[in-house]
Amino acid sequence: MDCKIGVISGDGIGPEIVTEAKKVLEQIGNKYGHKFQYTEILMGGCSIDATGVPLTDEAIEAAKASDAVLMGSIGGNTSTSPWYKLAPELRPEAGLLKLRKSLNLFANLRPAYLYKELKAACPLRDDIIGDGFDMMIMRELTGGLYFGERRTEEIDGVMTAMDSLTYNENEIRRIAKRGFDIAMKRRKKVTSVDKANVLDSSRLWRKIVEEVAKDYPEVSYEHMLVDNCAMQLVKDPKQFDVILTENMFGDILSDEASMVTGSIGMLSSASLNDTKFGLYEPSGGSAPDIAGKGIANPIATILSAAMMLRYTFDLDKEADAIEQAVKQVLKEGYRTIDIMPQAGESKEGITQVKTAEMGDLIAARV
Ligand SMILES: NC(=O)C1=CN([C@@H]2O[C@H](COP(=O)(O)OP(=O)(O)OC[C@H]3O[C@@H](n4cnc5c(N)ncnc54)[C@H](O)[C@@H]3O)[C@@H](O)[C@H]2O)C=CC1
Ligand SMILES: CC(C)CC(=O)C(=O)O
Numbered sequence: 156m157d158c159k160i161g162v163i164s165g166d167g168i169g170p171e172i173v174t175e176a177k178k179v180l181e182q183i184g185n186k187y188g189h190k191f192q193y194t195e196i197l198m199g200g201c202s203i204d205a206t207g208v209p210l211t212d213e214a215i216e217a218a219k220a221s222d223a224v225l226m227g228s229i230g231g232n233t234s235t236s237p238w239y240k241l242a243p244e245l246r247p248e249a250g251l252l253k254l255r256k257s258l259n260l261f262a263n264l265r266p267a268y269l270y271k272e273l274k275a276a277c278p279l280r281d282d283i284i285g286d287g288f289d290m291m292i293m294r295e296l297t298g299g300l301y302f303g304e305r306r307t308e309e310i311d312g313v314m315t316a317m318d319s320l321t322y323n324e325n326e327i328r329r330i331a332k333r334g335f336d337i338a339m340k341r342r343k344k345v346t347s348v349d350k351a352n353v354l355d356s357s358r359l360w361r362k363i364v365e366e367v368a369k370d371y372p373e374v375s376y377e378h379m380l381v382d383n384c385a386m387q388l389v390k391d392p393k394q395f396d397v398i399l400t401e402n403m404f405g406d407i408l409s410d411e412a413s414m415v416t417g418s419i420g421m422l423s424s425a426s427l428n429d430t431k432f433g434l435y436e437p438s439g440g441s442a443p444d445i446a447g448k449g450i451a452n453p454i455a456t457i458l459s460a461a462m463m464l465r466y467t468f469d470l471d472k473e474a475d476a477i478e479q480a481v482k483q484v485l486k487e488g489y490r491t492i493d494i495m496p497q498a499g500e501s502k503e504g505i506t507q508v509k510t511a512e513m514g515d516l517i518a519a520r521v
């Protein structure tokens with residue numbers, strides 16, 4: 156198969172982790188007879204430096220002309236980078252938000268799965284981890300607070316900032332359907348997370364989710380307030396199958412869920428619309444604190460490439476091969492620094508490796 160892939164390497168660790176995902180894809184191409192053609196697309200801080208804006212119209216067109224986009228991450232240190240002195244619409248993150256909106260990527264799938272080999276990297280107690288857990292966070296990605304009206308102004312001599320959170324019933328219905336659809340292929344349980352004890356948008360969310368649930372009698376569902384969910388994720392993560400939630404809650408809860416899998420460097424993601432197109436990226440950011448050191452974990456990006464093969468190209472066998480190779484490498488004891496055993500856990504049989512070695516090891520096993 157010929158696959159046209161847009162590649163956004165981005166900033167910080169972005170180029171380092173994307174290189175490893177391409178290395179694994181190269182191996183898949185050789186072994187299974189596929190041709191991956193890449194088009195480099197500028198987005199984020201690197202685009203600001205080159206063009207003055209975080210995402211040009213040409214970049215959006217290049218993404219649209221691709222079958223799928225594979226991305227690293229964008230942004231810099233939000234306290235020290237000169238990018239954050241720019242107006243909000245010119246900062247790196249504005250490029251990513253614009254791309255998600257332009258491509259209508261409303262469904263963000265973030266699978267949080269604890270590999271049994273990584274139990275020692277999980278900060279939770281053994282009795283909480285049990286046999287491990289496997290949840291899918293279904294995050295709404297093109298509405299809510301990140302896309303609402305915002306302004307900063309002086310009112311009666313007092314500096315005042317406003318961000319608004321809006322959802323309409325259609326936006327809620329389409330993501331809720333996606334959540335229930337995916338639950339049907341999993342353990343048939345949806346936990347819809349909101350803040351309906353306070354927010355109007357959450358009350359509408361709850362009402363629409365209940366309507367959608369009627370079409371899925373086999374799926375059990377519950378509502379959970381977001382503050383409780385944040386607590387339950389560390390108290391008993393095994394209880395979750397599909398977590399269905401709005402944009403900002405999903406952003407925060409998925410970072411929390413990632414840590415119980417061992418590291419943010421393990422959490423892949425797919426951002427989908429109503430077509431086969433998808434944007435595939437690790438859930439974490441550009442990690443400026445470790446960029447350039449060659450120690451970032453490339454697994455989330457490699458697993459995102461596997462999601463790309465599965466969801467956009469229907470190459471299930473090849474996606475399975477990547478996922479199995481990741482499992483195998485972990486089984487053989489190879490770890491980047493972020494997934495090394497926690498203090499007090501045994502390091503017997505464990506070998507610490509750098510980003511490129513981890514990519515080589517996985518590529519050799521697909
Ligand atoms: N999708 C994207 O491109 C995203 C971009 N960002 C941007 O990234 C920049 C940094 O944000 P932070 O809050 O520091 O979050 P971050 O996710 O970049 O880093 C948080 C912590 O996780 C570690 N980490 C992240 N990915 C890792 C990996 N693959 N391997 C090992 N360790 C990893 C980092 O070293 C850091 O200690 C900001 O400019 C932010 O806006 C944040 C989230 C998503
Ligand atoms: C620009 C941000 C909303 C990106 C982010 O934190 C994420 O998608 O997880």
Ligand SMILES: [Mg+2]
Nearest residue numbers: 406407410438
């Ligand atoms: Mg995030």
